[in-house]
Structures are given as structure tokens and as C-alpha cells.
Amino acid sequence: MATALFACDALTGLITASALVKPSRAVADVDVPGVRKKMKDKAFALGVNREDVINGANSLGIPLDEHVGVVLAAMQAAAGPLGLAGVSATSAAASTPSGGDA
Numbered sequence: 001m002a003t004a005l006f007a008c009d010a011l012t013g014l015i016t017a018s019a020l021v022k023p024s025r026a027v028a029d030v031d032v033p034g035v036r037k038k039m040k041d042k043a044f045a046l047g048v049n050r051e052d053v054i055n056g057a058n059s060l061g062i063p064l065d066e067h068v069g070v071v072l073a074a075m076q077a078a079a080g081p082l083g084l085a086g087v088s089a090t091s092a093a094a095s096t097p098s099g100g101d102a
Contacts, residue, residue: 007056010048011071014038017045019084026086027079032068 018038019027038044039053057067079085 003059006052007060007067008071009056010050010052011056011068012075014045014048014053015068015072015075016082016084017048019086022086024086025084027072027075027082027084028086030072030076032065032072035068035072036065 015027015030015035018030018035019025022029039050054064057064060067062070075082075084
């Protein structure tokens with residue numbers, strides 16, 4: 001149990017941060033390549049220890065991409081209770097400033 005918790009702890013933080021920077025703020029819009037890309041960005045989610053993510057997958061004996069996929073799918077299935085179901089299209093439009101070229 002301790003191994004599984006260790007393997008998922010830092011990764012769930014990285015996936016959560018990846019979801020929260022999406023315009024929809026939904027974990028459903030996160031994918032494995034996106035998480036891997038964010039993982040390489042040292043300035044993104046500074047509190048997430050990348051070595052813990054890598055060592056977690058290794059401790060379970062599975063490839064990192066597979067581990068990310070399994071944890072991501074579990075989080076997507078529980079998006080509502082996790083608070084990662086996202087914002088509605090009307091809420092997102094209302095919170096987006098209008099005018100100007102950003």
C-alpha cells in the first residue's frame with residue numbers, strides 16, 4: 001500500500017496542476033503526452049518532485065507513460081469529487097476578458 005501511495009502522490013499533483021491550467025479546468029482535457037511535457041518544464045508545478053514521479057513508476061515496475069495513463073484515467077473517472085470536472089462553457093466565457101489581442 002505504501003508503495004502505491006508513494007507512486008501516485010506526486011503524480012496526482014502534477015495531473016491536477018495540468019488540469020487547472022487548461023481553459024476548461026477539467027482533468028478530462030488532460031492527456032499523457034501533455035503531462036509528460038509539463039513534467040519536463042521545471043518552472044511548472046514547482047512543488048512536484050519529478051524524481052518521485054519517476055521512482056514511483058519504477059517501484060511499481062511499470063513504464064512511466066503507463067503509470068501516468070492509469071492514474072490519469074482514475075482521476076478522470078473521479079473528476080467530480082476531485083473538483084476537476086471543469087467549468088461550464090458559459091462560466092468559462094464569462095470569466096474570459098473580452099477585447100484585445102492577448
